[in-house]
Amino acid sequence: MSFIEVKNVTKKFDNTIVLDNINLEIEEGEVLGILGRSGSGKSVLLNMLRGIPEYIPDEGEVIYHVAYCPKCNHVDTPSTAGQTCSCGEKTELREINLWNCSRKEFLDIKKRISIMLQRTFALYEEETVIENIMKSFENQRDEDNVNKAIKLLKMTRMEHRTTHIARDLSGGEKQRIVLARQLAKNPMVFLADEPTGTLDPKTAKLIHSALLSGVKNKNITMIINSHWPEVIEDLSDRVIWLDNGKIIDEGKPEDIVSKFIKEIPLPKKHPAVTIGDALIKMDDLKKYYFSTTRGVVKSVDGVTLTINEGEIASVVGLSGAGKTTLSKLIAGLIEPSDGEIEIRLGEEWIDMSKKGPMHRGRVTPHIGLLHQDFSLYPYKTILGNLTDAISLDLPSEFAKMKSLHVLTAVGFKEEEAASLLEKYPDQMSGGERHRVALAQILIKEPNIIILDEPTGTMDPITRRNVTESILNAREELDQTFIIISHDMDFVLECCDTAALMREGKLLDHGKPIEIVDELTSQERTKMLNKHT
Template sequence: MSLFIEIKNLNLSFGDIKVLKNINLTINEGEVIGILGKSGAGKTVLMHVLRGFDEYGNISGEVIYHLAGCEDCEYVEPPSKAGKKCEKCGGELKPFSADFVKLPVHDPVRRRITRRIAIMLQRTFALYGDEKVISNVTNALTEIGYTGTDALSKAMEILDQVQLSHRMTHVARDLSGGEKQRVVLARQLVKNPMLLLADEPTGTLDPNTSHVVHEVIMNAVRRYNMSMIITSHWPDVISDVADKAIFLEEGEIVSEGDPKEVADEFLKHVGAIERNSRPESGEPIIKVENLVKKYISVSRGVVYAVNDISFEVNEGEIYGLAGTSGAGKTTTSKILIGNIQPTGGDVHVRVGDEWIDMTVPGPSNRGRATQYMGILHQEYGLYIQRSVIDNLTESIGLDLPYELAVRKAITTLTATGFTESKAKDILSKMATELSEGEKHRVALAQVLIREPNIVIMDEPTGTMDPVTKGEVASSILNAREKMGDTFIIVSHDIDFLESVCDRVALMKNGKIVDIGEPEEVLLEFTGKERMEAENI
């Protein structure tokens, strides 16, 4: 590997406080360097020195970038490209070096280099909060001066790379922390960076979300053949992703080498570190408390369709609402999505980090979270005389350029269980040419392509045969895995709920009588009640 960055005897002080002390480190092209250290150890300061945006008065030593540059268009590449043709103009790339300690911050050479450096900062998402995700990425292309007519296509390709194409129409502020970090990475990837500086990119995220973000980051590192420097105070992060690690304490390198050995040395100094664990499915995304819905009937008086129920649904969970006809499960689902208002109680849905009160009318007199919720009715609404691609775009008002519409349709269809080749094959088919199982998967894709966080499915199996039910179950499980959406399944089909749900709430006469593991809860759904349900 070619030598990329040399840090020699680097010292930096703020006033009388020395924050970096005699730092010596080499970074090779394509190498991932992990920096471990407690808060205040100097990790972030070192990252900012490497980034090159800031000028420091009391700094000494060397921070040398070894590079290849084109004299014709001034494009900069990693050192291994020296002697090759410039991909921008066809000129020759020649080797050169630049010292960030000696070069002024506004020096043209230094600025050429910093344009190829990407950074992800802890807790700083640096997004256009009121803009859609896709706009955040196209804006980043504009910011680097990209004027190509394929900007939208490039943006969508990058969102595919960070596994966020299913959130492209979401407003950035409504994303979760992990999703925001992936948009930040997408905005940085438009630079086609040669170096990624990731400063505690998952420091405030839960373990499951951290794993997803780290996976996306490492995929980007490999795809773009980047070098990366990542800081963390979590030893397992550095052990998992780094080729080489350093342990920084009070501005000094106290250990350097194999990531596992450095992590063990770090743990000796700081003791055991425990991360807060959480259920695999995630933190709550829906909270229902003391929910009531009553109607006045001339013949029956006051009728309680839902009678004082409380439950929570976790993010990424497949949650079942079980019960016979009239148990209250469908009414509950309609309240959740904002189609009807409750008589009493509270319903809150989390959008990003904000809890939305669904009892307070928003757009179209429904709770604001409704735009991030989708429902698939038992009699799903495919347009029989339209092709699959029309059903997934024009027929539901999805206005995208055709090329992007096709790409998004294929991505969504594969999330429901189609292979990519099969998804491409059925795009031009009429809905009448599909099998019942295929129709259901296309109908689910019709909901998912609108990018909901939460999907409610009302009696999804109906009178299907066992084979088709199995296809439907697979489509739901596959969609959850690919997109991370939360599913609420309203059904009286016991076997189906047992096969697909993580938890089930059993309803009877408007009340929840049990919540828990499907097998245990649904044992109560036996005898005459179960027989009646299976004959509905």
């Protein structure tokens, strides 16, 4: 008997079919990989399996075969049916239609399912890492749960951050703590929607492998979406390939992944561009924080760096190296603790360490920053997000034309872009929202664009599109880009220069291929995927 059955499921948003007659059976203890480009329906399917109200099927059924305790209503996997529950009652096998059952049954099943969403850092920001994990246990005073929490931190490679405050973590580190919190709930089903979307591919593989051994030992069924075909191949027992809401192929991971990779386009050749004069200058730049548990945290520690006009520059390093803090200093979001940072506006150099409209206030309107934990306005359409939501007051027809232009620039086909304008963010996949957020930056035509982990949640095809959009924007609009990334493959494809950071310090600066030679073995393992 299968554990989960998806029967003839169809789901529409605004009369657009996003899941089209899906039929699927998932076995207990199985790791099912779902492969597909952004917008194929992967996240919609996971949210439907979780029981999120907005994702109720328009047609079809989602059926769970479970062991159910009639006394305490505890739900478990079907293989435990007939066993004695902790309350003393014997469990019975039940077939429960998730979207057509009693309210009690619905909540009992939903409580036993964990889901980890793309770029969702739902943490207690003022609590330590270990306290965040402990809050996931029903009995937080149980000493055995402390040991379980530590094991989860080791599994996610975060044991070195046990006593750190959550707000001090990098985006990638926060993602791993969220993963540990979800596992601490001891689910019978774990749904992972790009669970390590902001991590480099090698670290993602390590974490996924540890997760796989952990869930297998506990007989937890896992359904995982990932934009990294290699991860899907390594971890899954079986893979389905979704495209435009349909399962177009299913089978062994190596077979499906091989077919999927063949569809990834190669980047086109771009002509060499002339790099201009210095645009951003940093000299002995520092940003220190004080933490009650860690003392002085040197996020940026004496960085000296020049970025030239028209350059696609990158700042690279492992998670927690200080890259994001440096980007916030450049964007004028935070003030340096010491040192100098200047940005040229026209022919005049502006001191970014000074507040006010005559200093960094003159420059910040000309800088676009896409955070790795970006968000769109949920109650505005995509057209609204690209125009009035960001105070871009344009005549209606011109606003629509300009919106279509930037959407095609970030990889949407013309017909896709036109259909997106009246949609809302929650009707789109994570990868599609990411591209819209990038378009939201580009439409304001800033002189300097800072992208913090721009490829974090993207499938390989979309990743190629983003590379193209950056190169095209530089050619057509004379924009300067600063890429904050641990994805060295992307940097090698896209960037003119790379600045290598470790523990807040700038170690080296040069062409990306030269920086590859300066990587430590750990950095090389975690930051490189295709290149050696």
